[in-house]
Amino acid sequence: MNDTKILLVEDNESFGVVLRDFLELENFRVELATDGLMAFEKFNTDKFDICLIDIMLPKMDGYNLIKKIREIDTNIPLIVTSAKSMKWDKLKGFDLGCDDYVTKPFDEDELVRRINALIRRTTNTKPVEKQLKFDFADFHYDHKNYVLKYKGDNIKITQKEANILYVLLLNKNEVVKRDDIMISVWGKTDYFIGRSLDVFITRIRKYLKHEPRVKIENKHGIGFVLTDI
Numbered sequence: 740m741n742d743t744k745i746l747l748v749e750d751n752e753s754f755g756v757v758l759r760d761f762l763e764l765e766n767f768r769v770e771l772a773t774d775g776l777m778a779f780e781k782f783n784t785d786k787f788d789i790c791l792i793d794i795m796l797p798k799m800d801g802y803n804l805i806k807k808i809r810e811i812d813t814n815i816p817l818i819v820t821s822a823k824s825m826k827w828d829k830l831k832g833f834d835l836g837c838d839d840y841v842t843k844p845f846d847e848d849e850l851v852r853r854i855n856a857l858i859r860r861t862t863n864t865k866p867v868e869k870q871l872k873f874d875f876a877d878f879h880y881d882h883k884n885y886v887l888k889y890k891g892d893n894i895k896i897t898q899k900e901a902n903i904l905y906v907l908l909l910n911k912n913e914v915v916k917r918d919d920i921m922i923s924v925w926g927k928t929d930y931f932i933g934r935s936l937d938v939f940i941t942r943i944r945k946y947l948k949h950e951p952r953v954k955i956e957n958k959h960g961i962g963f964v965l966t967d968i
Contacts, residue, residue, distance in 0.1 A: 743858060744768040746787040748778040748804065749820070750796050761847050767854075775799025779807055787815065789854060792837070794821040794828065802835055809836040816857045820845065839926075849918070849928055856922040873908045875967040876952040880908060887946060894946050899924060903939050907955065907965035916962040 745767050749755035752773050759769045770785065772778035776798040782790070790808065794801035805817060817837045821828065824842040832840050838861075839853055873880045879888045885901040887894045896904070902924045906915060921928040921936060940955060940963060947953045952968045 742768075743788045743854075744770070744786065745854070746770050746772065746778060746782060746785075746790040748772045748775070748790065748792045748796065748801070750774060750793060758847070762851070765851050775801065775804045778804055782808055782811070789816040789818065789858060791818050791820050791850075791854075794819060794823050794832070802831060805832065805835045805837055814861065816861050818850075818853060818857065820850070849922075852916075852918045852922040852928065856919065859923075870909070873911075875908070875911065876950045878947070878950065878953065880904065889946075889949060896943075896946065899935075900939050900943055900946075903936070904943055904965075907943075907963060911965050911967055914958050914962050914964045918962075920962065 745762060747755060747759055747762070747769050749758065749771065750773050752771075755771050755773060759771045762769045770781055770787070772781050775796040778790075778792070778796075779799060792801045792804055796804065799807075801819065801821065805819075808815065808817065813836075816839075818839040818841060819829075819832045819837045820841050820843060821832075822843040829840045838857055841850060841853065871882045873882075877890050880886070881888075882901065882905045885896060885898060887896050887901075887904070903920060906920050906923050917933065917936065918928050921932050924936075925932050940957075944955050947955065954966050954968075956964050956966060958964060
């Protein structure tokens, strides 16, 4: 069990229990609230790292709940999980302060990836994630300016390539799951994004090919690891 505590707000108690159990199997700590008022009371009496909020709730709907939470805490990550899929609903959720909007039915594994990606972007417990400059072998990478240099010479890379390289460098010598890269860079996962990821990885490998100490290895069925020997 890790330290990430989730406030799960879901009025369908049966679905809420199933989702809570799934998230707990993924090592999260989860508190389930089945209406907006109960959720707000829990939020005021306990400390949470992230909230998953349905919109159609009794006693206080999700939009008002988000608004009240944001009046108290402007930084806590909020993900809407709702069957309301119209553009207006999504825009309203973002305007009120949600960080992500997932429409039902959703894939539970993808939801976990979105939670982890959002936690990584917002937590202050991992200062390495704020690192913007990297030196590895004879390369220097400046993520703020999307500049990759090899022995002082600039290598022109695209924004997508830069963001993928950034994720790999933050986790240098560790395997990064394919889904985690896609969520971090594209905000979602699907077959076509997966194919695009493979193309971008191939391009990045070409930029690094002059330096034998640096490799991007494919861990089949899992993800990628950038090694710097």
